[in-house]
Amino acid sequence: MVSTTKVPGRFSPFIVDIALEMYQKGLLDFFMDVWRTYGDFARLQMGPITMFVVAHPDHVRHIMVTNAQNYVKGPSYDTIRKLLLGNGLLTSTGETWRKQRKLMAPFFSPIGIAAFDHIIISTAEMMIQRWREHAAKAQPVEMLDEMMFATATIILKALFSTESDETIAELRSTIEKMVAFTVNRTFNPVSLPVWMPLKSHQEYRQARQKVLAYIDQLIEQRRRIPPEQWPDDLLSRLMNSRDEESGEPISDEQLKDEAVTLFVAGHETTAQTLMFTWYLLSQHPDVANKIKFEADAALGNGRPTLDDFKNMPYTLYVIKEALRLYPASPIYARDTVADDAIDGIKIPAGSRITLVPYATHRHPDFWELPECFIPSRWEPQYEQKRHRYAYHPFSTGQRICIGNNLSLLESHILVGMLARHFAPKLVEGHVPQLRIQGTLTSHNGMPMVIRVR
Numbered sequence: 001m002v003s004t005t006k007v008p009g010r011f012s013p014f015i016v017d018i019a020l021e022m023y024q025k026g027l028l029d030f031f032m033d034v035w036r037t038y039g040d041f042a043r044l045q046m047g048p049i050t051m052f053v054v055a056h057p058d059h060v061r062h063i064m065v066t067n068a069q070n071y072v073k074g075p076s077y078d079t080i081r082k083l084l085l086g087n088g089l090l091t092s093t094g095e096t097w098r099k100q101r102k103l104m105a106p107f108f109s110p111i112g113i114a115a116f117d118h119i120i121i122s123t124a125e126m127m128i129q130r131w132r133e134h135a136a137k138a139q140p141v142e143m144l145d146e147m148m149f150a151t152a153t154i155i156l157k158a159l160f161s162t163e164s165d166e167t168i169a170e171l172r173s174t175i176e177k178m179v180a181f182t183v184n185r186t187f188n189p190v191s192l193p194v195w196m197p198l199k200s201h202q203e204y205r206q207a208r209q210k211v212l213a214y215i216d217q218l219i220e221q222r223r224r225i226p227p228e229q230w231p232d233d234l235l236s237r238l239m240n241s242r243d244e245e246s247g248e249p250i251s252d253e254q255l256k257d258e259a260v261t262l263f264v265a266g267h268e269t270t271a272q273t274l275m276f277t278w279y280l281l282s283q284h285p286d287v288a289n290k291i292k293f294e295a296d297a298a299l300g301n302g303r304p305t306l307d308d309f310k311n312m313p314y315t316l317y318v319i320k321e322a323l324r325l326y327p328a329s330p331i332y333a334r335d336t337v338a339d340d341a342i343d344g345i346k347i348p349a350g351s352r353i354t355l356v357p358y359a360t361h362r363h364p365d366f367w368e369l370p371e372c373f374i375p376s377r378w379e380p381q382y383e384q385k386r387h388r389y390a391y392h393p394f395s396t397g398q399r400i401c402i403g404n405n406l407s408l409l410e411s412h413i414l415v416g417m418l419a420r421h422f423a424p425k426l427v428e429g430h431v432p433q434l435r436i437q438g439t440l441t442s443h444n445g446m447p448m449v450i451r452v453r
C-alpha cells in the first residue's frame, strides 16, 4: 500500500513560513533539525512544493543508483544553471551530460590526474615556503584563505595554465560571491528576482561579468596562437575535442560553461575540506603527530613523488574522516520525474528531494560514536563492512563528483607535506560556527597561527 500521509514532516499551505525558517536558521541547522525531529525520511509540504528530506543509506541508494533515471537535476538546479554554471557538466542532463562526461572522464581518472602531480607537489612546496613566512610572524592567518589559495592555484594551473597570483586571488573571491549567492537561492523557495536593485544582486551580476570576461579572454588568447603551441591543460583538451558523432568542435558557450563549472566545483569544496582538516588536527595533536611520523618515513628529504604517498595511508584516512564530519556539500538535490515509492511511501512526480550527507554521515545505525573524529575507522577491514551508501560526500551513482580522485589526491599531498613541517594552532577561544554558504564553512572563520614543528 502506497501512501503519502504517513510520512512525518511539516505541512504548510504557504511556501513562505518554512522558507523563512530556512533563512533564519540557516540551511544546515534547518535540515538537521528536520532529520532529528522527523527521522530518516521526512516530508515538507510548502504550499504546492513537496520536498522529501533523505538521510538513510538505503534511500540514498534508491534515489542515486537503483532508480536514478527517475531522480534528475530538474527545476532544483534551474537557479544554479541560470545564475552560475550554465549547461556545464554539473548542471547538464541527458545526451549533453553523457557526451561531456565521457569526454572529460579520462582527464579525471586516476591515470589522468597523475599528470597533475608536478602542479600539486610544487604548490605544496610553495605553501611550505609561505607558511615559513607566516610562522616567522606568529600572527593568526585565516585558514580558508590559505587553502583557497592552494586549491585555486592547482585548479587554475591544471585548467588554464594560469600563473599569476593576483589573477588567482581575484578570480577566487569573485567566484565565491557567485557561489554563495546562488546556493542560498537554490534551497530557499522565496527569493526576489535577480534584476531587483539589491546590493547582493548587483554584486552577483558584477562578479559574473568579471568571470565570464576572464574566460573569454583566455579562449581568445589561445586562439591567437597555433594549436600545436597550446599548453597541455584541460582548456586545450576541451578546445581540441570533437563530437563523437558530428565531428564538430565544442561550442564557445559549452566551453565557457565547462570552464566555469570546473573552476567553481573544483577548488572551494577542496579548500573547505582542508580547512576543516587543519581544524581537526589542531584539536587532535595525536593524529597530527601520526601524520608527521608517517610523512617522515615515506617522503625522504628530496622532492616527493606520487608513489611516496601510497605509503601514507593514514593521512588519507584523516582526509576521509574530515569529509565525513564536514562534507563540503552537506546537502544536494534531485527532482522526481514519475511517481515512485520508497519503503511504501508514495513519491509523487515533481517532488523535490534533498539528500543530506551531513546527516547520513552521523547516522548512529552506521557510525559508532558518529560525532567523534576517528581516522582509523577508514582502515580497510572497517570500511569494507560498512553500508556502501553511508558515506556520500561526493554524491554517488553515475553522477558522482568527477573530481573526487583529484580532490583526494590534492588533499593527501597538501596535508602530508605541510603537516610534516607545521602544526597550525586554532586561535585560543575560537569556536567555529558551521553554516552552508554555498559550501559548508565556518561562518566566523578559522583563524589559526602557523607554528613550525
Ligand code: HEM
Residues within 6 Å of the ligand: 089, 090, 091, 101, 155, 261, 262, 265, 266, 267, 269, 270, 273, 327, 328, 329, 332, 333, 393, 394, 395, 398, 399, 400, 401, 402, 403, 404, 406, 407
Ligand atoms: C572535497 C572536494 C569535493 C567535494 C566534497 C565535491 C562534491 C561534489 C558533489 C556532492 C557533487 C554532486 C553534486 C550534485 O549532484 O548536485 C559533485 C559533482 C561534481 N563535481 Fe565535485 N566535489 C569536490 C571536488 C571537485 C573537484 C576537485 C572537481 C573538479 C576539478 C569537481 C567537479 C565536479 C563536477 C564537474 C561535478 C558534476 C559531475 C556530474 O554531474 O557528472 N569536484 N561534487
